[in-house]
Amino acid sequence: MTQDPSSSVPDPAAELRRIRWRCRRGMRELDQLFERWLAQAYPTASEPEHRVFLRLLDCEDDRLWRWFMGYEACPDAELSALIDRIRALPA
Known part of the structure; x- marks a missing residue:
């Protein structure tokens, strides 16, 4: 039995919904910062930037x-650079 090649391709809209859900931290300030990045920078960000953002979401809320x-x-240069970019986004 062959696998349908389209079944292994992730749905971009579904992936964005999963990421948006992971951005909900329960701290309004963090929620707003992450949502702002998703709206303003995520669509044009590179795949490596997406991976760094996902690593950032893996961090504990108090540390964030x-x-x-x-x-x-x-202490992580890539995360630190992304944090600076997120903080610099206009509200």
Whole structure:
């Protein structure tokens, strides 16, 4: 039995819904920052930038809060650069 090649191709709309759900952190400030990036930068971001964003979403909320608010420096250069870009987006 052969597998339908279209079944292995992810649905971009479904993937974006999954990512949007992962952006819901329960902290309004983080939710707004992530949603802003999804709306303004995600559509034109490269695949490597998408992967860095997904890594950022894997981080714990308290750590994200400290990084985004500038209370602590993020030790990962890629994540730190993305945090700076997200913070610089217009509201």
